[in-house]
Amino acid sequence: MESLDRRPTDWGGHVALVHDSERQRRIGVADWVRRGLDLGAKVLYIEPEDAPPERSLLGVLEEHALRVDVALADGRLEIFAASDEVYSPTWQEGVTDQALAVGYPSVRWSGEERTAWSVMSPARHTEIEWETDLLCDTRPVSIMCQYSAHLPQAALETVCAVHGAGVRDSQLQALPTPEGLALAGSADAANDRLLRSMLVARAATAAADGGRITVDLAELEFLDVAGARALWTGTTAHRMSGGTVRLTRSLPRVDRMLRLLGVHQAQGFEMEDALE
Amino acid sequence: MSETVPIVNGRYSHDLLLHDSDEELVDGTAWFVEQGLESGGQVLVHSTEARVALFREVLGTHPRLEYGLDEDLYLSPSRTLFAYQRKLAESPRPIELWATGTVPLGDDAVGHPAWGRYESLVNEVLGPYAFHGLCSYDTQVLPERTIAAAKAAHPHVGTGDQRTASPTYQHPADFLADPLAGVPDPPSGPPGATMTIPGVHHLRQVRGLVRRTCVSSSAVARDTVDDFVAAVNEVVVNGLHHGGAPVRLALWVDPARLTCLVTDLGPGIGDRLSGYRYPDPDGPKGLWVARQLCEDIFVGSLPDGGSGVLVIAE
Numbered sequence: 001m002e003s004l005d006r007r008p009t010d011w012g013g014h015v016a017l018v019h020d021s022e023r024q025r026r027i028g029v030a031d032w033v034r035r036g037l038d039l040g041a042k043v044l045y046i047e048p049e050d051a052p053p054e055r056s057l058l059g060v061l062e063e064h065a066l067r068v069d070v071a072l073a074d075g076r077l078e079i080f081a082a083s084d085e086v087y088s089p090t091w092q093e094g095v096t097d098q099a100l101a102v103g104y105p106s107v108r109w110s111g112e113e114r115t116a117w118s119v120m121s122p123a124r125h126t127e128i129e130w131e132t133d134l135l136c137d138t139r140p141v142s143i144m145c146q147y148s149a150h151l152p153q154a155a156l157e158t159v160c161a162v163h164g165a166g167v168r169d170s171q172l173q174a175l176p177t178p179e180g181l182a183l184a185g186s187a188d189a190a191n192d193r194l195l196r197s198m199l200v201a202r203a204a205t206a207a208a209d210g211g212r213i214t215v216d217l218a219e220l221e222f223l224d225v226a227g228a229r230a231l232w233t234g235t236t237a238h239r240m241s242g243g244t245v246r247l248t249r250s251l252p253r254v255d256r257m258l259r260l261l262g263v264h265q266a267q268g269f270e271m272e273d274a275l276e
Numbered sequence: 277m278s279e280t281v282p283i284v285n286g287r288y289s290h291d292l293l294l295h296d297s298d299e300e301l302v303d304g305t306a307w308f309v310e311q312g313l314e315s316g317g318q319v320l321v322h323s324t325e326a327r328v329a330l331f332r333e334v335l336g337t338h339p340r341l342e343y344g345l346d347e348d349l350y351l352s353p354s355r356t357l358f359a360y361q362r363k364l365a366e367s368p369r370p371i372e373l374w375a376t377g378t379v380p381l382g383d384d385a386v387g388h389p390a391w392g393r394y395e396s397l398v399n400e401v402l403g404p405y406a407f408h409g410l411c412s413y414d415t416q417v418l419p420e421r422t423i424a425a426a427k428a429a430h431p432h433v434g435t436g437d438q439r440t441a442s443p444t445y446q447h448p449a450d451f452l453a454d455p456l457a458g459v460p461d462p463p464s465g466p467p468g469a470t471m472t473i474p475g476v477h478h479l480r481q482v483r484g485l486v487r488r489t490c491v492s493s494s495a496v497a498r499d500t501v502d503d504f505v506a507a508v509n510e511v512v513v514n515g516l517h518h519g520g521a522p523v524r525l526a527l528w529v530d531p532a533r534l535t536c537l538v539t540d541l542g543p544g545i546g547d548r549l550s551g552y553r554y555p556d557p558d559g560p561k562g563l564w565v566a567r568q569l570c571e572d573i574f575v576g577s578l579p580d581g582g583s584g585v586l587v588i589a590e
Contacts, residue, residue, distance in 0.1 A: 186480055188479050188509065189513045222506075224513065253502045
């Protein structure tokens with residue numbers, strides 16, 4: 001059975017799962033539910049009332065041989081039909097607090113962007129996404145929002161901006177840090193748009209605090225020319241307006257790729273020596 | 277009789293010095309070094325330790341004259357080629373570089389074709405710069421075929437008033453198609469691994485397959501395997517973006533040599549010289565990077581249509 005990469009990074013908080021295909025989405029969702037139940041969390045899922053069986057959460061879990069009858073029966077897993085109400089931050093806060101009050105150590109929420117868009121406008125949904133960070137900051141909550149990787153670039157940048165705990169796809173994780181961004185996994189021609197979006201989003205907020213962002217590459221196992229180009233183009237506006245981008249703790253092979261492409265000599269980049 | 281042609285300062289030149297005595301070698305080298313110093317450029321004389329000592333005695337010292345050892349500068353054809361290119365392309369100020377020496381072909385004729393291709397590709401890679409090369413070949417010891425390849429790879433032969441256009445010179449693209457270039461065929465045996473690659477989302481699988489196969493079935497250094505994996509990744513990305521589906525990969529792993537053939541059914545990049553020139557800032561860089569990550573990459577057409585790219589590391 002296939003599973004997403006597991007990294008030491010704790011993927012709590014408000015995170016986006018960006019998937020290129022339905023297959024990747026299903027793997028990501030099954031993995032996330034399994035992890036939640038393993039942790040003893042209460043798992044809450046929002047889907048359309050009329051979700052076809054093959055797309056529904058239960059369909060996904062069945063496909064990945066995850067038996068949830070007991071979890072459903074005793075309330076550890078709960079599925080809500082999408083409505084204006086279930087997306088209201090106040091309502092979500094109430095349900096979350098109730099779960100915490102009865103003894104769950106943490107709570108997990110997930111749903112697809114298209115589910116939300118079936119009951120509200122994308123603009124309204126984005127507003128709610130911004131507020132969702134607050135719920136995660138104040139409670140032991142993990143919210144994983146599912147988005148298609150095929151969204152237009154601007155929309156993808158918004159997705160990256162509103163998820164305080166970062167974005168991930170099947171092979172790359174990008175986690176905002178106080179100094180900038182930490183990358184884990186592989187950055188290549190399959191996810192260069194996502195990486196670029198994340199850098200644009202992060203650079204936009206960093207411009208306000210001193211103009212320097214640090215990209216921690218310690219967990220980045222592979223970077224190809226397309227990935228390096230994303231590091232470059234995703235920070236172009238930031239660097240050209242006087243900002244700097246510090247690339248730190250890269251593995252030797254990642255360092256080699258960056259140097260072959262002249263990133264170490266490019267305006268606005270600072271590169272530390274590679275990890276040995 | 278061919279007409280004598282002078283070297284033009286500020287332009288590119290790549291000359292062949294055929295000699296059968298040390299005296300001829302020293303005289304030709306001295307002339308070239310003098311031209312270089314007079315032009316105001318930097319001059320590099322490279323050779324074996326013994327020869328460098330000989331040259332130093334005859335040519336003396338000068339602030340713009342540097343002596344180098346082959347064992348430092350001429351480790352492998354692709355490394356040397358791109359080291360010169362980077363030196364010239366990335367210099368903050370324009371430089372005029374004059375380099376002369378004996379390309380270390382190796383002790384036997386096995387390494388000769390690889391360095392022969394290097395000599396031809398120098399014209400493609402360094403052609404846009406103020407680079408001057410004078411490469412000395414000892415006709416006493418070198419096989420005829422190697423001398424013929426050198427004549428086809430250097431636009432000019434001879435020094436001083438003996439400097440003329442090489443009558444058998446070939447453009448690098450033509451040279452690579454000539455048997456003299458010794459471009460290898462893919463191994464004839466069955467590949468150790470194969471894969472059909474539907475799209476970029478399978479790149480990670482491609483890298484995993486190549487890495488695992490190389491690590492388990494060869495004694496090639498881990499860093500070399502990493503670079504090879506990255507080179508194959510770029511070639512596959514090219515195939516997926518510019519080639520026609522299906523993109524396929526076949527891998528042959530020997531104890532000391534890694535070979536990967538990436539094929540697709542599109543018209544392909546076609547040009548044997550793709551990825552050699554220093555790239556434009558916004559231009560494609562994948563193949564150029566890939567060429568620097570391995571020993572050799574050959575771009576060609578398949579006999580029954582489509583294109584094939586052979587990636588080799590040692």
